[in-house]
Amino acid sequence: xxxxxxxxxxxxxxxxxxxxxxxxxxxxIPRTHWEALKQSILSDEETQEGIERIVAEIDGEIVxxxxxxxxxxxxxxxxxxxxxxxxxxxxxxxxPNARGKGVAKxxxxxxxxxxxxxxxxxxGLHTADFMESAVRLYTSLGFIRxxxxxxxxxxxxxxxxxxxxxx
Numbered sequence: 001x002x003x004x005x006x007x008x009x010x011x012x013x014x015x016x017x018x019x020x021x022x023x024x025x026x027x028x029i030p031r032t033h034w035e036a037l038k039q040s041i042l043s044d045e046e047t048q049e050g051i052e053r054i055v056a057e058i059d060g061e062i063v064x065x066x067x068x069x070x071x072x073x074x075x076x077x078x079x080x081x082x083x084x085x086x087x088x089x090x091x092x093x094x095x096p097n098a099r100g101k102g103v104a105k106x107x108x109x110x111x112x113x114x115x116x117x118x119x120x121x122x123x124g125l126h127t128a129d130f131m132e133s134a135v136r137l138y139t140s141l142g143f144i145r146x147x148x149x150x151x152x153x154x155x156x157x158x159x160x161x162x163x164x165x166x167x
Contacts, residue, residue, distance in 0.1 A: 001056055001057070001058050001101070001102070001103065001106060002056070002057040002058075003054060003055070003056055003057075003106060003107065003110050004054070004055060004057065005052065005053060005054060005055075006053040006054065006055045006062075006065065008047075010055065010062060011044070011047060011053070013062060014053065014055065014062065014065045015041065015042050017062060017063075017064075017065055017093055017095055018041045018042075018065065018091055018093040019038070019041055019042065020093075020095060020096060021093035021094055021095065021096065022037065022038075022041055022093065024096075025037070025130055025131060026038075028130040029128075029130055029156075029158060030154075030156045030158075032154060032156060033153075033154055033156050033158055036153065036154060040091075041091065048073065050069065050070040050072055050073040051067055051068065051069050051070070051073055052067065052068040052070075052114065053065070053067055054066050054067070054068065054107060054110055054111070056094075056098075056103045056106060056107055058098060058101070058103075062095075063094060063095045063097070063098035063101075063103055064092075064093065064094040064095065064098060064103035064104065064106075064107050065091065065092075065093050065107070066089060066090070066091060066092045066093070066107040066108070066110075066111060067089075067090045067091045068087055068088075068089055068090075068111045068114060068115070069087060069088040069089075069090055070087055071085050071086055071087060071088075071120075086115070086120055086121070086122045086123055086124050086164070087111070087114075087115045087118070087120055087123045087124070088123070088124050088125060088126075089108065089111045089123060089124070089125040090125070090126075092104055092107060092108065092125075092134065094107075104134075104137055105137065105141065108137065108138070108141055109141075111123060112141075112165065112167070115167070116167050120167070121166060121167055122164050122165060122166045122167065123164070123165055123167075124146070124149070124162060124163065124164045124165075125138065125143065125162075125163050125164075126149075126150075126151075126160045126161065126162050126163070127160070127161060127163065128158055128159065128160050128161060129159075129161070130158070135161075138163050139163075141165065142165050143163035143164060143165045144163065144164060144165070145161065145162070145163060146162040146163060146164045147161070147162065148162070149162030149164075150162050
């Protein structure tokens, strides 16, 4: 497995991979929540400066991706303004065909390593209970809940839960 920065020509493929990865959640949540999540998944948001776009490649194929937002970038526009002083992991996605090969764990570890190298003392992320495997992964890697940074983006009761890991 090769972990590397994505190049501009791969951004459309990365969006499609994210959609393939997240589509399984569409039936678990209200349609309006899925549409908002889908819009975020397919956005060009991560192309701005201060966001590292990282991919995992196996046998020449991109099978996983994640975005690492620096603290200077507002990862959740209008929801947590000025509250996050650490890098934030977002949009972790693994191709359904590559699951069980350690891709997600390797991408999260890469984000942790990059955050440490830059001198940060912690890294955060947000997820929701309907992403059961993601919650299990993050807690198994040592992330702890930070409820004061939770938010509810829509009026549907789904809480986007904050997690943090200290180094």
